[in-house]
Amino acid sequence: MKIHEYQGKDLLKKFQVPVPAGDVAETSKEARTVAEELAEGPFVVKAQIHAGGRGKGGGIKVAATPEEVEDAAGRILGMTLITPQTGPEGRVVNKVLVEQAQEIDKELYLGIVVDRASGRPVLMMSSAGGMEIEEVAARTPELIIKETVNPTTGCMAYQARNLAFGVGLGAQLIRPAVSFIENLYRVFTALDCSLAEINPLVVTKQGEILALDAKINLDDNALYRHHDLAALEDPEEMDPLEHEARKHHLNYIRLSGNIGAMVNGAGLAMATMDLIKAAGAEPANFLDVGGGASAEMVANGFRIILADPNVKGVLINIFGGILRCDVLANGVVEAVKEVQVKVPIIVRLEGTNVELGRQILQNSGLKFTVAADMRDAAQKVAALVQ
Numbered sequence: 001m002k003i004h005e006y007q008g009k010d011l012l013k014k015f016q017v018p019v020p021a022g023d024v025a026e027t028s029k030e031a032r033t034v035a036e037e038l039a040e041g042p043f044v045v046k047a048q049i050h051a052g053g054r055g056k057g058g059g060i061k062v063a064a065t066p067e068e069v070e071d072a073a074g075r076i077l078g079m080t081l082i083t084p085q086t087g088p089e090g091r092v093v094n095k096v097l098v099e100q101a102q103e104i105d106k107e108l109y110l111g112i113v114v115d116r117a118s119g120r121p122v123l124m125m126s127s128a129g130g131m132e133i134e135e136v137a138a139r140t141p142e143l144i145i146k147e148t149v150n151p152t153t154g155c156m157a158y159q160a161r162n163l164a165f166g167v168g169l170g171a172q173l174i175r176p177a178v179s180f181i182e183n184l185y186r187v188f189t190a191l192d193c194s195l196a197e198i199n200p201l202v203v204t205k206q207g208e209i210l211a212l213d214a215k216i217n218l219d220d221n222a223l224y225r226h227h228d229l230a231a232l233e234d235p236e237e238m239d240p241l242e243h244e245a246r247k248h249h250l251n252y253i254r255l256s257g258n259i260g261a262m263v264n265g266a267g268l269a270m271a272t273m274d275l276i277k278a279a280g281a282e283p284a285n286f287l288d289v290g291g292g293a294s295a296e297m298v299a300n301g302f303r304i305i306l307a308d309p310n311v312k313g314v315l316i317n318i319f320g321g322i323l324r325c326d327v328l329a330n331g332v333v334e335a336v337k338e339v340q341v342k343v344p345i346i347v348r349l350e351g352t353n354v355e356l357g358r359q360i361l362q363n364s365g366l367k368f369t370v371a372a373d374m375r376d377a378a379q380k381v382a383a384l385v386q
Helices: 005-014 028-038 066-076 133-139 157-166 171-190 220-225 240-247 266-278 295-306 325-338 354-362 374-385
Strands: 022-025 043-047 060-063 096-100 104-115 120-126 144-148 193-204 209-211 215-218 251-254 259-263 285-288 313-320 345-351 369-371
Touching: 005 022, 005 096, 005 171, 005 215, 022 028, 028 043, 028 066, 028 096, 043 066, 060 066, 066 096, 104 133, 104 171, 120 133, 120 157, 120 171, 133 144, 144 157, 157 171, 171 193, 171 209, 215 220, 240 251, 240 295, 259 266, 259 295, 266 285, 266 313, 266 374, 285 295, 295 313, 295 325, 313 325, 313 374, 325 345, 325 354, 345 354, 345 374, 354 369, 369 374
Parallel strands: 259 285, 259 313, 313 345, 345 369
Antiparallel strands: 022 096, 043 060, 043 096, 104 120, 104 193, 120 144, 193 209, 193 215, 251 285
16 A cells, blocks of 8 residues: 655654654645744645656745745646656646755665565665666666565664665764664564655755655555554545455456456466457456455446446456355346446356356346356457457
């Protein structure tokens, strides 16, 4: 789950990670009030969307006075901000973060992710702050210093010192840098983050180390332990269909194709997407209803698929194990009766109660094309596309 920069910084402050003074605003007048409370300028007004590269799209502006802050916020709020990470459709800006501008002496990068190869958290630090870490890795990988952390012992002081010395910090900055790194690691583990990234991490001309930006991603699978963090999700930053699917505990990702897919199991879902592409079509979504889905969940998933206007056909590919084929069939029939379906539906069932499931579909009085196997389903999808 992604959260906004201002939300991430609020979390960092709770773990004694230093951030610039500031606050969020939803109107230009609120932005001016924040600047007046900060008292001393200059100020920075930053668009709050779930995407990087905001400055390149005009989403970050410097203002000398509260009056200029109000003007800058007025121009940013409500704009459709287009960055390399938003795609051409962009994102509408509904909030801005107003902060005191900093006199920057040095920009660094600091991030923590889980390394899939080692199964452990990895601390990464670089002197190339302000650049995307992927670009640094591609062009100058030697500038990225890494420390793999043993989860049992946590981030050790010597590892933090290795990073601080490695990016060229002076002796007087080593202790605050070590504290910063250790506290960010505490954020990462205590909040079950999948990513904690500070880019840039700056050293000011006054000798302070501050998180000038904050990108905190939370592990969805751990949100049951953090009900307060789950409340930070911003539905306006999500695809409406993905947000609706989440409310029904469905694993749904919207894609740009024309064939909707409903599958149980992530592996089978990936194989089904390959099948659709091999047939000459493009998948319109990834939807895994899960092994223990109920008829109601299946019906909700079907409604969400059909709510995408790009869908020209639906392929249902189910291997009945925990989710029996008859339960799936009842869910599909229920959904089709509730929703005016105007596209072809191809169903491939296999597994527990498969014959009963096929009978339910055939006796429903509705138009289903039942495929005998995966190859037959692929051929029928190809015929549908043609």
